[in-house]
Amino acid sequence: MEKNHLKAAGLKITTPRMRILDLLTTSGDRHLSAEEIYQQLHKIDTDISIATIYRVLTQFEAAGLVIRHNFEENHSVFELNHGEHHDHLVCMKCRKVVEFHDAVIEARQEELTKKFGFIMKDHCLTIYGVCSECQ
Amino acid sequence: MEKNHLKAAGLKITTPRMRILDLLTTSGDRHLSAEEIYQQLHKIDTDISIATIYRVLTQFEAAGLVIRHNFEENHSVFELNHGEHHDHLVCMKCRKVVEFHDAVIEARQEELTKKFGFIMKDHCLTIYGVCSECQ
DNA sequence: GTCCGTGCAAAGGATTTGCATAATC
DNA sequence: GATTATGCAAATCCTTTGCACGGAC
Numbered sequence: 001m002e003k004n005h006l007k008a009a010g011l012k013i014t015t016p017r018m019r020i021l022d023l024l025t026t027s028g029d030r031h032l033s034a035e036e037i038y039q040q041l042h043k044i045d046t047d048i049s050i051a052t053i054y055r056v057l058t059q060f061e062a063a064g065l066v067i068r069h070n071f072e073e074n075h076s077v078f079e080l081n082h083g084e085h086h087d088h089l090v091c092m093k094c095r096k097v098v099e100f101h102d103a104v105i106e107a108r109q110e111e112l113t114k115k116f117g118f119i120m121k122d123h124c125l126t127i128y129g130v131c132s133e134c135q
Numbered sequence: 136m137e138k139n140h141l142k143a144a145g146l147k148i149t150t151p152r153m154r155i156l157d158l159l160t161t162s163g164d165r166h167l168s169a170e171e172i173y174q175q176l177h178k179i180d181t182d183i184s185i186a187t188i189y190r191v192l193t194q195f196e197a198a199g200l201v202i203r204h205n206f207e208e209n210h211s212v213f214e215l216n217h218g219e220h221h222d223h224l225v226c227m228k229c230r231k232v233v234e235f236h237d238a239v240i241e242a243r244q245e246e247l248t249k250k251f252g253f254i255m256k257d258h259c260l261t262i263y264g265v266c267s268e269c270q
Numbered sequence: 271g272t273c274c275g276t277g278c279a280a281a282g283g284a285t286t287t288g289c290a291t292a293a294t295c
Numbered sequence: 296g297a298t299t300a301t302g303c304a305a306a307t308c309c310t311t312t313g314c315a316c317g318g319a320c
Contacts, residue, residue: 012274012275012318012320014275014276014318015318016275033309047277049278051279051311051312054310054311055311056275058311068208070205070207073211074284074308075308075309076208089253091253092256100251102247105244108237108240112235113224113264116266117267118224118233118264118267119264119265120264121263123260123261123262124263125244125261126259126260127244127255128257128259129254129256130256131252131253147294147295149293149294149301151301152300168284183301183302184301185285186286186302186303186304187300187301189286190287209283210285
């Protein structure tokens with residue numbers, strides 16, 4: 001239940017926070033931008049200011065509740081953080097997102113990073129394509 | 136020689152275009168932002184307006200001469216396009232960039248994309264870490 | 271009641287654009 | 296000389312922030 005996630009993150013239970021968390025929970029297959037969250041919430045009569053949406057998302061990111069992505073160059077999109085690292089396959093037409101995890105790729109990345117003398121902190125692999133429905 | 140690249144792309148030879156191309160050629164190990172290009176060119180007494188830098192970079196991108204990356208969320212960085220696809224290992228401290236290509240990862244990505252019924256159009260893998268000098 | 275969260279409007283940074291001038295071919 | 300590029304300043308887009316009010320605990 002969402003309330004527990006908020007409490008666990010040390011955040012007070014407020015309407016904006018609950019609604020945004022709800023929305024992200026129910027839009028698992030599509031990562032949302034701040035503007036989209038704003039629009040969607042207005043549709044269901046929840047008028048939260050865009051400033052609050054940015055503030056809440058930033059707090060959620062800091063608390064590890066959501067992950068921010070920069071798939072496109074002019075804005076960020078957000079997804080719920082389920083804890084397991086995964087990469088993304090994004091449909092360039094309908095923006096559907098498939099999450100995957102591949103042990104072979106993960107291991108290979110670790111090897112390469114070491115080979116170049118780096119210490120890996122994070123990584124992101126995004127494949128852009130066209131899904132079966134949009135082809 | 137740079138002039139040929141411009142002609143091949145159907146672009147007129149102008150000072151701003153030559154200088155920007157020169158600069159990108161000589162900064163292979165660090166991808167530059169528009170602002171950095173602006174600063175660097177000013178240092179060598181080449182006063183090109185920031186608007187022109189953005190315009191030139193956008194044209195270069197359209198012509199396939201440069202590749203735009205969004206490693207960080209608030210601005211883009213640019214690198215010369217040498218034709219071969221590669222992925223990136225970025226140092227989070229000094230911003231050095233190592234380019235690599237790994238056949239195992241590439242093949243695996245193709246398999247995964249097919250498995251999910253997508254047609255792959257593009258992909259980017261970026262590993263964020265700390266390089267040997269910055270550790 | 272105290273402290274934190276929110277809305278509003280204004281500010282901020284990166285990037286784009288309109289228009290008159292200047293350069294290339 | 297015709298056409299395309301550039302510089303400047305204003306505009307635009309996404310995101311952040313200051314401040315006064317409202318809500319959670």
